[in-house]
Amino acid sequence: MLHSAGPLLSVDLSAHETDTEDVSDVLESFIGGRGVGTKLVHDRVPFDADPLGAENRLVFTTGPMQASQMSFTGRMNATAVSPLTDGLLSSNAGGFMSRHFADTGYSAVEFTGESDELVAVHVRDDGVEFEAVPDLAGATVSETCDYLEAEHDLESDHVAAIGPAGENQVRFASIMTTEERAFGRGGLGAVLGAKNVKAVTFDGDSAPDIDIPSSQMEIHREAATDDNIMKEQGTVAVMDLANAMDGLPSYYFSERSFEGVEGINGSAVADKKYKKGTCSACAFACKLPTRDEERGVETEGPEFEVAMAFGSNSGVDDIVDVMKSNQLCDDYGLDAISAGNTIAAYLAANDEFGNRELIWDLVEKIAERDGVGDDLAEGIGRVHEDLGVENWSVKNMDFAAHEGRILHGQALSYAVANRGADHMYATFYSVEYPLVGDDQAMDNVGFEGKPERLAEREDLMALNDSGVVCKFSRDYMTPERYEMLFGADFEDLLDVGARTVTLERHFNNQRGFDASDDRLPYEDELEGLEDAIAQYYEVRGWDDDGTVPESALPA
The missing domain is CATH 1.10.569.10 (Aldehyde Ferredoxin Oxidoreductase Protein, subunit A, domain 2)
Incomplete structure (x- = not known):
């Protein structure tokens, strides 16, 4: 199975020290991106960690497809315990940083502890620099990027930065890259702010050699000409x-x-x-x-x-x-x-x-x-x-913009998603408007067949986030193309997504989340929602109270 390559870089902000670790077993099981970030946070962050405390870890990851030149691959992932939801959460950003990240040679970079001064952390393939930046306190994202370009000759596509919102630990603060692309939902900017990190930069010339099948160019041509x-x-x-x-x-x-x-x-x-x-x-x-x-x-x-x-x-x-x-x-x-x-x-x-x-x-x-x-x-x-x-x-x-009172499968997705009322967790709206072909579309009203379809779509979106492949590739990434690109049976690839979703749910269960959190403000308007939620748990192999039994945990 195609997967990311390279060690994990741990950046200890309290001591201003770094270490590397072989995580090849995690990469082989979870591909990259969100899957790897989820596994690392699940196993390395205490279940009772304060999202804004030193024990929380923020992990940047990208995936094997960033070794390609295929359309839909300019994205990367960040994972931590969310200050907004209080659960394990991954956020995905586009732009141009993913390939600079890959050039460092690391498969994942995690930030632990908290700095006693405001810093910019420069991650390069030849080392890590901690730069005190007291003059950037309160600076906007654009001001921070201007400074990094002037002082370090690094344009904004090398930069993950926070603005005043992150420094002030606003619970929905973003991490910004390329100035206008965001690791948006869930407040991961506040996690960096709590760790006293104003910006992280990535640069190098040590991208791992990952062989991507030539079929990538067929997808690229279609994206260009359609x-x-x-x-x-x-x-x-x-x-x-x-x-x-x-x-x-x-x-x-x-x-x-x-x-x-x-x-x-x-x-x-x-x-x-x-x-x-x-x-x-x-x-x-x-x-x-x-x-x-x-x-x-x-x-x-x-x-x-x-x-x-x-x-x-x-x-x-x-x-x-x-x-x-x-x-x-x-x-x-x-x-x-x-x-x-x-x-x-x-x-x-x-x-x-x-x-x-x-x-x-x-x-x-x-x-x-x-x-x-x-x-x-x-x-x-x-x-x-x-x-x-x-x-x-x-x-x-x-809530996102896709209205669950009209798109009932999207309502179900909002209710059970580990991330809360976010539209991208399963993108179920796409099959209900519909924005897909007739063979994939479902009636927007009712719940028949939707719990099973929802679990499958969650798994597919988690696979995309692990690849990392943009979710707007939906018209181009067929099961056969997934198999060609990733070198594995499509069902095995979906299993990577399923294990990622299960680990998220298990981590959140340990923090007190259960079926009582899978609720909607308009649930009384949707006949059959409660039964659909129960069916979804059954499809997932979870208990009736929305918790993951030990027997369902991935190895």
Whole structure:
């Protein structure tokens, strides 16, 4: 089976020391990326570790496909105990850093302990440097990247940085790379902030020699030549469809369609796109560099989730306003989905929907933990009672844009996902809109056949995150192509994903998670949900209370 190569680098921030360790057995069993990160955190972090404490470990990993030049492979993974969900969580980022990471020669790099001073850590194939950077305290992501380029001749695609939000341990702070790409959901930026790490850089010329089958180029050619609306509109292309289905969360989830949708939909974003955008080696080029010269706004995106959170869910119908919100989140180092949804909760509590100036002020206040921003920085799951609004989160992860009250399989996914109400854990929405062929599509209403299909999709997404292969490769990565690229039977590859999901669930069980956490705020509206959750546990081989029996743990 194709897998990553190279040792684990452990970076002890308390002692400013490093060590390497052979983890070939983990690589052979879990391929790379999320699978390897999950196994390492599961086995090396105490089950009762404080997410913002020295015992938590943050692990960067990439996968064997980063040795290729195939489209959909410019991504990498970060794993730790999440300050937002309090469970084991992996976050995935695109951009250009994955190949610089691979060039260091390490298969995984973990950060342990906590530094007694603010540092930038430079990971190279010839050693690790700890640089004290007190002058970067409070710096934005762009300011940090400017410093690293000026002082170290390292452009932003070598850099994983946090902004003020990470330093101030906002529970949904991001780690940013290439300035505008995010390890977004789950607050891993706060983990780096708690460890007093402002930035990590990766550089070298020691990428391991991993033989990738030539079939990669067939996929690359198709990605380059196929006509796909995502190349023009990104994920926001689905907004009109969601709105037409009465499935676009609006006004803090109180409504499901938005009268101002034309101001923030795919066409509105495409009108502001000024060049192509992509990730490393990818010819699909679905990214969205956008600009409004009149108002001086330039960013990348927004994608659908952010256009919902800062758009329809906040009562904003101007794409440039949403672009500015997105720009601010990137520079302060905030997950724009959670920031937008949390601000929407505040707008609902104070009857301020559509107040763009207030929204931008709240983004800054959250990042700085200033005034009301200090409360909002805790996220919806922890602040909703104080605001007097409904708790639109699962396991403290607020909801993505794909509406579970319309897409019932996606609702099931939100309920049981180890990561909470995140759309990318299984991407079940894609089979219910549908965004796939008729042979893969399912009716959006009801739960028949969906528990089994959900487990399979979770396993496939975990496989992609271990590879690492972008999830938007869905039209190109057939089971036969997985087998050719990874040199293993497709069912064996899915088993890697299944073992990854099971380890996540087991770790979270040891922290107190069980079936009582697999709940939705609208579950009474979905007949058959409870039975579907029970069937899902049965498919997984888990106990009725949503816990993993010892007999189901992977070796």
